[in-house]
Amino acid sequence: MPELPEVETVRRGLAQWLPGKKITDVEVLHPRATNPRSIAPLIELRGARIENINRRGKFLWFTLNRPYVVLAHLGMSGQFLIEPRSTQPSSHARVRFTVNDRRRELRFIDQRTFGWVAIDQLVMEGGEEIPNSFQRIARDIFDEKFDREEVISRIMKKKRAIKPVLLDQSLMSGVGNIYADEALWLASLHPERSANSLKREEVDRLLTSVSRVMSAALKQGGTSFDDLYINVNGESGYFDVELEAYGQDGEPCSRCGTEIRRIAFGNRSSHFCPRCQPRRPAKKVGTKRGK
DNA sequence: CATCGACCCTGCGGGC
DNA sequence: TGCCCGCAGGGTCGAT
Numbered sequence: 001m002p003e004l005p006e007v008e009t010v011r012r013g014l015a016q017w018l019p020g021k022k023i024t025d026v027e028v029l030h031p032r033a034t035n036p037r038s039i040a041p042l043i044e045l046r047g048a049r050i051e052n053i054n055r056r057g058k059f060l061w062f063t064l065n066r067p068y069v070v071l072a073h074l075g076m077s078g079q080f081l082i083e084p085r086s087t088q089p090s091s092h093a094r095v096r097f098t099v100n101d102r103r104r105e106l107r108f109i110d111q112r113t114f115g116w117v118a119i120d121q122l123v124m125e126g127g128e129e130i131p132n133s134f135q136r137i138a139r140d141i142f143d144e145k146f147d148r149e150e151v152i153s154r155i156m157k158k159k160r161a162i163k164p165v166l167l168d169q170s171l172m173s174g175v176g177n178i179y180a181d182e183a184l185w186l187a188s189l190h191p192e193r194s195a196n197s198l199k200r201e202e203v204d205r206l207l208t209s210v211s212r213v214m215s216a217a218l219k220q221g222g223t224s225f226d227d228l229y230i231n232v233n234g235e236s237g238y239f240d241v242e243l244e245a246y247g248q249d250g251e252p253c254s255r256c257g258t259e260i261r262r263i264a265f266g267n268r269s270s271h272f273c274p275r276c277q278p279r280r281p282a283k284k285v286g287t288k289r290g291k
Numbered sequence: 292c293a294t295c296g297a298c299c300c301t302g303c304g305g306g307c
Numbered sequence: 308t309g310c311c312c313g314c315a316g317g318g319t320c321g322a323t
Contacts, residue, residue: 002316032300058317075317077301092301112300114317160294169318176316222316226303229316246316267296269314 002074004140004174005214006222006229006237007058010080013232015053017082018062018106021099022049030113033094035071037133038118042095045070045119050099057140057173061120061131071120071131072108078115081107082232111228140174141211152203155195162198162206163191164266175210178223178246181271183209185245190277191263191270197281216242245271 002010026042028034034042050070051063060080062070072080083089085105089096095108095117108117120131126145139146151172158165165171166180175183184191186209189202198206217223222237225247230236240247244254249262253273262271 006316073317076315111302112315112317114300158293164294178316225316
């Protein structure tokens with residue numbers, strides 16, 4: 001559920017409170033709360049001091065005064081909440097982190113249990129220490145070292161439809177179903193066009209759209225449809241009112257008035273304007289097709 | 292390698 | 308009222 005703007009909103013909230021805190025206790029309340037690839041049980045974190053709260057794509061990681069990190073993914077319904085210790089945790093609370101703060105504690109809440117918290121090893125990549133798991137997770141579009149030209153080239157080699165390519169976290173991380181649909185709408189590209197049929201200019205425009213849509217969403221604190229996505233203080237984001245495509249099936253396209261349509265493919269739904277986002281690129285004069 | 296579908300869960304709203 | 312189905316912001320895995 002949470003995509004880059006929502007995860008970044010959570011990161012900012014955590015970064016205001018957590019750095020400098022010492023983890024005094026960790027209580028795992030659900031067996032699925034820990035990723036099986038965690039290199040150690042979370043109780044090992046006891047005694048560690050939290051340094052910085054970082055993010056790559058949809059992954060959060062806390063650096064510690066130790067050679068490993070806390071790595072977390074919110075999945076579809078995960079939340080980090082900073083709550084008074086005196087309050088009863090939600091029935092969906094999965095992990096409780098007690099720190100050296102007498103009033104509040106950090107809780108990981110997750111209704112659907114697709115999210116997790118783990119311990120991951122730090123490794124060197126390009127002169128910089130990153131969690132080991134990030135070898136398979138590409139940099140996101142806001143990363144200083146994001147290589148735009150390289151990503152454009154890789155996208156243009158893919159034979160799949162552009163929508164699943166946008167969702168491929170090993171090419172570029174952070175984009176999920178909402179912002180993929182929004183970016184495709186903004187760039188006027190049909191979600192089922194094969195990536196290798198796109199011109200360089202179109203892919204470039206698409207990446208610009210991804211960046212613009214996610215920046216705009218971040219300014220609103222992300223997209224919330226219900227209380228499943230909320231920030232560390234339990235507050236919703238307001239970008240849902242600005243959505244142009246996602247969830248807008250049956251509503252008129254704000255550019256041309258045509259009804260936004262919803263189609264299902266690749267195990268998810270896609271929303272697009274059939275007029276602004278044509279299946280076929282606008283007439284290619286002089287091209288030959290057929291045998 | 293690249294691609295695709297199934298799968299992992301809980302809870303909700305709609306149709307009957 | 309209640310049941311069943313489809314659907315939901317995610318990633319991972321195995322088969323092809």
